[in-house]
Amino acid sequence: xxxxxxxxxxxxxxxxxxxxxxxxxxxxxxxxxxxxxxxxxxxxxxxxxxxxxxxxxxxxxxxxxxxxxxxxxxxxxxxxxxxxxxxxxxxxxxxxxxxxxxxxxxxxxxxxxxxxxxxxxxxxxxxxxxxxxxxxxxxxxxxxxxxxxxxxxxxxxxxxxxxxxxxxxxxxxxxxxxxxxxxxxxxxxxxxxxxxxxxxxxxxxxxxxxxxxxxxxxxxxxxxxxxxxxxxxxxxxxxxxxxxxxxxxxxxxxxxxxxxxxxxxxxxxxxxxxxxxxxxxxxxxxxxxxxxxxxxxxxxxxxxxxxxxxxxxxxxxxxxxxxxxxxxxxxxxxxxxxxxxxxxxxxxxxxxxxxxxxxxxxxxxxxxxxxxxxxxxxxxxxxxxxxxxxxxxxxxxxxxxxxxxxxxxxxxxxxxxxxxxxxxxxxxxxxxxxxxxxxxxxxxxxxxxxxxxx
Amino acid sequence: xxxxxxxxxxxxxxxxxxxxxxxxxxxxxxxxxxxxxxxxxxxxxxxxxxxxxxxxxxxxxxxxxxxxxxxxxxxxxxxxxxxxxxxxxxxxxxxxxxxxxxxxxxxxxxxxxxxxxxxxxxxxxxxxxxxxxxxxxxxxxxxxxxxxxxxxxxxxxxxxxxxxxxxxxxxxxxxxxxxxxxxx
Numbered sequence: 001x002x003x004x005x006x007x008x009x010x011x012x013x014x015x016x017x018x019x020x021x022x023x024x025x026x027x028x029x030x031x032x033x034x035x036x037x038x039x040x041x042x043x044x045x046x047x048x049x050x051x052x053x054x055x056x057x058x059x060x061x062x063x064x065x066x067x068x069x070x071x072x073x074x075x076x077x078x079x080x081x082x083x084x085x086x087x088x089x090x091x092x093x094x095x096x097x098x099x100x101x102x103x104x105x106x107x108x109x110x111x112x113x114x115x116x117x118x119x120x121x122x123x124x125x126x127x128x129x130x131x132x133x134x135x136x137x138x139x140x141x142x143x144x145x146x147x148x149x150x151x152x153x154x155x156x157x158x159x160x161x162x163x164x165x166x167x168x169x170x171x172x173x174x175x176x177x178x179x180x181x182x183x184x185x186x187x188x189x190x191x192x193x194x195x196x197x198x199x200x201x202x203x204x205x206x207x208x209x210x211x212x213x214x215x216x217x218x219x220x221x222x223x224x225x226x227x228x229x230x231x232x233x234x235x236x237x238x239x240x241x242x243x244x245x246x247x248x249x250x251x252x253x254x255x256x257x258x259x260x261x262x263x264x265x266x267x268x269x270x271x272x273x274x275x276x277x278x279x280x281x282x283x284x285x286x287x288x289x290x291x292x293x294x295x296x297x298x299x300x301x302x303x304x305x306x307x308x309x310x311x312x313x314x315x316x317x318x319x320x321x322x323x324x325x326x327x328x329x330x331x332x333x334x335x336x337x338x339x340x341x342x343x344x345x346x347x348x349x350x351x352x353x354x355x356x357x358x359x360x361x362x363x364x365x366x367x368x369x370x371x372x373x374x375x376x377x378x379x380x381x382x383x384x385x386x387x388x389x390x391x392x393x394x395x396x397x398x399x400x401x402x403x404x405x406x407x408x409x410x411x412x413x414x415x416x417x418x419x420x421x422x423x424x425x426x427x428x429x430x431x432x433x434x435x436x437x438x439x440x441x442x443x444x445x446x447x448x449x450x451x452x453x454x
Numbered sequence: 455x456x457x458x459x460x461x462x463x464x465x466x467x468x469x470x471x472x473x474x475x476x477x478x479x480x481x482x483x484x485x486x487x488x489x490x491x492x493x494x495x496x497x498x499x500x501x502x503x504x505x506x507x508x509x510x511x512x513x514x515x516x517x518x519x520x521x522x523x524x525x526x527x528x529x530x531x532x533x534x535x536x537x538x539x540x541x542x543x544x545x546x547x548x549x550x551x552x553x554x555x556x557x558x559x560x561x562x563x564x565x566x567x568x569x570x571x572x573x574x575x576x577x578x579x580x581x582x583x584x585x586x587x588x589x590x591x592x593x594x595x596x597x598x599x600x601x602x603x604x605x606x607x608x609x610x611x612x613x614x615x616x617x618x619x620x621x622x623x624x625x626x627x628x629x630x631x632x633x634x635x636x637x638x
Contacts, residue, residue, distance in 0.1 A: 329519055329548070367508050368508040374500060402511065
């Protein structure tokens with residue numbers, strides 16, 4: 001039963017929650033999400049993008065409630081889906097996803113056996129839901145276990161899991177609209193109401209999965225295009241990628257070079273309750289502030305640059321067309337990333353940069369990501385087909401999203417007028433491509449594409 | 455071996471091309487089952503049998519990288535709900551260049567041997583391979599309850615696919631011939 005407990009939201013209008021849900025929202029552990037920006041430092045590019053994980057979690061919770069109603073879920077399933085969505089981001093640390101590679105790198109091996117595959121914020125979310133004392137007071141043991149199981153896909157019907165974690169889940173349905181609203185980029189807008197009302201539960205005798213009616217095909221295409229535009233215009237905006245990488249590098253330098261005790265403890269995930277208690281006290285602003293107070297440190301230097309918006313520049317942006325020789329192309333875009341560090345060091349030496357300030361970064365889309373391709377499309381008279389086979393647009397957008405780039409960022413402060421800048425960037429490009437070629441094929445003669453100035 | 459190399463080896467061992475992404479999914483599934491190694495593909499139960507988003511994403515990645523060529527053929531709407539458009543994958547010259555290096559590895563031989571077993575088992579088409587894959591998933595899931603081939607045929611009839619008894623029989627024969635099912 002929903003009480004008249006409303007929250008005014010700029011994206012969805014009024015968000016309603018009952019008194020029990022309000023108690024959970026009012027916990028300290030949930031309120032901390034107000035101090036985690038949804039898009040880290042994207043406000044350095046889009047000044048309006050100051051929204052937080054708190055707003056997004058409430059929005060996703062609202063969307064999940066709407067989906068549950070449209071799909072005629074039972075009261076207990078509806079409650080479970082709403083709560084799971086509300087808590088799905090509870091494990092994020094400072095700067096959200098930007099923190100994750102550092103957490104994975106510094107986690108104790110026993111606490112995180114498979115570092116490559118683990119989504120550590122989801123693991124931490126599960127621990128918080130199961131172990132946090134405040135949440136224990138408001139949610140029973142079985143309910144907390146069900147929430148964790150639903151988020152992980154180990155409890156409940158598949159369609160329930162897909163509502164909270166899947167290609168068209170409540171999370172994405174909210175964040176596309178929300179990020180679009182707050183960045184001011186209109187491309188993320190799609191018809192959420194129509195999408196919600198054309199989703200169906202499809203039973204194939206073994207499993208019940210989330211599907212879409214043929215009437216919603218174009219709405220789902222609109223959703224896919226919204227994701228594509230937001231990815232290219234916002235999530236992969238060049239300055240945003242640079243700021244994310246500067247945060248990550250700054251924190252890594254603070255741990256590995258400055259050897260700051262509190263920072264090392266924050267990222268050395270060991271699964272203990274002591275770690276969790278400390279972890280949840282941190283947000284973006286606190287980490288920023290503490291970093292600025294580390295005198296004569298590399299982390300302070302990097303975070304000063306972020307505060308003053310003295311950002312690194314992209315001195316190399318290459319894609320597959322820049323590497324006609326297949327083994328080099330494979331080396332850069334399909335191989336292990338262990339050449340990044342030696343490349344950074346050689347670039348620093350070649351061009352006189354501080355080696356800590358050269359960042360190699362592969363822009364890609366994890367191949368294992370579940371996309372909308374396998375969503376069943378339900379027809380009125382014939383058997384279901386797959387969205388991938390029905391949509392004229394999906395494959396092009398999906399292929400474009402998966403296009404890989406390789407970037408090098410460095411602190412290029414002042415390099416003269418436009419003519420001098422072009423000359424300098426041409427030198428960077430020629431020099432770095434030569435180094436990559438040598439690293440990929442130490443025994444072979446140079447061969448790379450002359451297009452673009454090399 | 456990483457997923458990109460696995461797919462390159464699989465397609466090379468299949469004669470340099472695979473006709474249809476459903477066939478690519480199912481062949482990759484059976485090769486990993488026969489070898490007993492996942493190669494990071496993480497197959498999951500799905501409406502049309504085991505499906506790996508990694509196989510799909512990696513094939514697109516290899517296409518973007520110029521190592522695979524994708525061509526499509528339209529078939530219109532098929533009443534049983536399978537692909538209306540078939541996407542075929544073939545190694546490009548650059549893809550073949552990379553595979554030549556991989557052919558020397560022991561893993562290539564294991565992939566090649568497993569692929570050979572599948573191709574030798576009367577080379578079932580993608581639909582029968584899909585039925586076999588879904589049946590095999592069931593077989594594994596219900597192994598503890600002693601499911602028989604006869605039970606499997608009954609289960610397969612429930613898939614809500616419009617399939618013939620003959621297709622089911624051939625799919626089961628395929629499982630038996632590659633050693634993934636028996637009458638006992």
